[in-house]
């Protein structure tokens with residue numbers, strides 16, 4: 001398989017609750033996880049552009065759904081994080097509404113669910129995982145900040161984090177800081193985009209086949 005490369009990446013728009021999202025593209029991959037887990041850093045790392053998505057040590061920086069266009073072909077979506085301290089009830093409700101609507105919108109082809117490789121999943125991580133399962137959107141678990149633990153323990157720790165979440169025991173160990181796991185992630189993205197295109201083409205063919213009320217032409221007529 002040809003290695004998949006990100007040749008172009010640009011910010012398109014931010015969308016809040018009740019606002020109209022941009023017209024769909026061939027594929028949409030959304031990044032979700034606790035505030036400060038490294039969502040924006042992962043996007044920047046994959047796109048090889050440190051300034052693309054705003055990163056911050058202040059949790060809760062990303063409050064809107066941010067759309068990035070990659071290879072002029074598909075979306076990478078930075079979702080607002082959950083679980084930071086000092087969140088009001090109203091903010092939590094706003095977040096829940098935004099994410100719930102997004103997951104049920106039919107837009108995302110795939111979710112990258114991020115968990116910190118060092119910590120047990122939080123109650124919010126577990127809830128997010130349940131929402132993910134409920135949404136039916138395929139997902140990949142990614143264990144971030146892998147640079148924080150010794151190399152020999154990374155795979156075990158990543159898989160353990162997935163297992164603790166109640167998921168199949170596999171997560172990609174990733175570090176934006178040391179570019180660990182970048183190639184595996186790119187391969188994954190390539191597969192997801194290819195699958196989304198193949199599914200869309202199949203759906204179009206099927207639609208075409210059922211559109212003609214007379215059915216297929218009779219060659220003997």
Ligand SMILES: Nc1nc2c(ncn2[C@@H]2O[C@H](COP(=O)(O)OP(=O)(O)OP(=O)(O)O)[C@@H](O)[C@H]2O)c(=O)[nH]1
Pocket residue numbers: 033034035036037038039040041042054055056057058059060061062080081082144145146147148174175176177178
């Ligand atoms: N050591 C290490 N630090 C990281 C890594 N990824 C992100 N960080 C740091 O973690 C902090 C949060 O990173 P962000 O990418 O802004 O996190 P986020 O998930 O987008 O956070 P919100 O937008 O608040 O939801 C920043 O200080 C980053 O520098 C990593 O792989 N390794």
Ligand SMILES: [Mg+2]
Pocket residue numbers: 039040041054055061062078
């Ligand atoms: Mg962010």
